[in-house]
Amino acid sequence: MAGTPPRHPLHGTTLLAWRNLTHDRPRFVVTLIGVVFAVLLMGVELGLLVGFARTTSGIVDHSGADLWIVPAGTTNVDIAGRLDERRRFQALAVPGVAAVDPLMMQFGFWKKPDGGNESVALVGVDIASRRGGPWNLVEGRVEDLQQQDAVIIDRLYAAKLGVQRLGDTIEINAKRARVVGFTQGLRTFTQSPYVFMTHRNALAYSNYRPDQTTYLLVTLAPGADAEGVRRAIRERLVTVDVWHTAAFARQAQKYWLITTGAGSALLLSALLGLVVGVVIVGQTLYATTVDRLPEYATLRAIGAPAGYLNRVILKQAGISAALGFGVGTLAVYAVVAITAFGNVAVIMPAWLVLVLALLTVVMCAFGALISIRRLVRIDPTSVFA
């Protein structure tokens, strides 16, 4: 037997799909660029959404508390009224409560060494329990906060706050303060950077009375029924709201992403990416299908079932989706890496990669639809024309 063909892994509909795509390289490249662009757009917008969501609830997510007692009507963690300290003792008396720690959140003015002013969010933390932060320390120690004028800020905002290194001094609400530590990646959605300090110092920097705080963070006794305790506290303290930590985090996310419109804007852009992808994939795939109609008619004439033709189209869409998704995801991760050191973060958890993959599949399937609809009408007798 002369000239045995080289073995290759492709056969049948996969072979036809691959050759259809690669035969017209410029068009294939356009298809891939379309998919990559759509994946990048969807990935970045959704990643920003996740980044924003995590930013708005960061303090809550990292509090380590089980329940949050908040002034009635509080909608997010950054802006709230005040609670009296006696609330703390009332809460401690509820069965199932192991500990109640205060957390203060209050806006303040930060005067930079060079004289400029910045708005900041003071976070007064009970130093013994450390409920409410700081976390992700990269320089200094949390214990150093116990000094009278000590504060910890995030590296991301050091330049904005005119600070370079540990020991730099500034003024907060016209009182001297000294940076004793830096965290990394603790962003704020309000653009007023968090400044961590002890609850005692926070009282001194703010206009709170010594018996006031913003939040009370509840730690449950082992085995306590969280929902039962939450309701019991709510009944006993009356003029407060009591949230499960996860629920309060979600509330904060909802508040910021919906009131600021950031959420819908991002979702809209992601949708736009999806639409652009569907249009480009649909358009290029359809052009290929129309070019190859005589071949599809031939396939049909020699007895291919309709499903065989559809499989060729779907595999073309699938190959475009897979390659475009691969490159697109790499591009998204590049953006993730770049934004890791900026004050807006694109975050790509594994579940979001799956969502992105799913969206890509949906996109390409929709793109394949018009081609498949065209093939339904194909006339196999046209091969004799």
Place this chain on the structure above:
Amino acid sequence: MSAAPTVRLEGVGVTYGEGAAALRALAGVTLDIAAGEVTLLLGPSGSGKTTLLQVMGCLLRPTHGRVQLFGRALDGATPEALAALRLAHVGFVFQHYNLFPTLRAWENVAIALDLKGRTPPAQREEAMALLDRLGLGDRATHFPSELSGGQKQRVAIARALAGTPGLILADEPTAALDSRTGQGVVATLRELATREGCAVVIVSHDPRVEPFADRVLHLEDGRVLDDRRVRRDEAS
């Protein structure tokens, strides 16, 4: 005759369009096509030859009359059922070859075998065997654009033969070929009918095809004018 004919047409008529625009392409065609025979279909342009081939090949449902393929009536068969019948029983050879231009010669044949459910290794092996048989073993990895007209038509015949269908239908298979090459192609089809016992129907205007036929059907205005057996000239 004990076995059912490969194709049986009874009072077959085909009308294209409706009302004033209706055009009757076939009318009252009754005939049997037997296994192992080469039938030559002659007739002027527009006489209904291609239409008749399409009816025999289950590509077109006639507006009147009945069609049987291997004794099985086709009345009421769905488009998918007809496709399945074509796949199982009919091999097509077209005037313009209709090869897949992006596939190599052997892959063109392999696709037909893939449709018939062969595994990839079996596809390779059978496709190569078929091309060898048509004298194209050394052209297996060529693309259609790298083949001559006669070679292309032989690849198309190899594809039509994939899975050894009982009926081969060829519409003007030699029209685009020079007379020597065309004769070679028809000789190949003739040999298939003899060796494999399949029924071959060839539409052709080419008088050089006639010596290879067992039977010549003459169509005019959608009717069979003449149906004669011919004594085959074995020498040519």
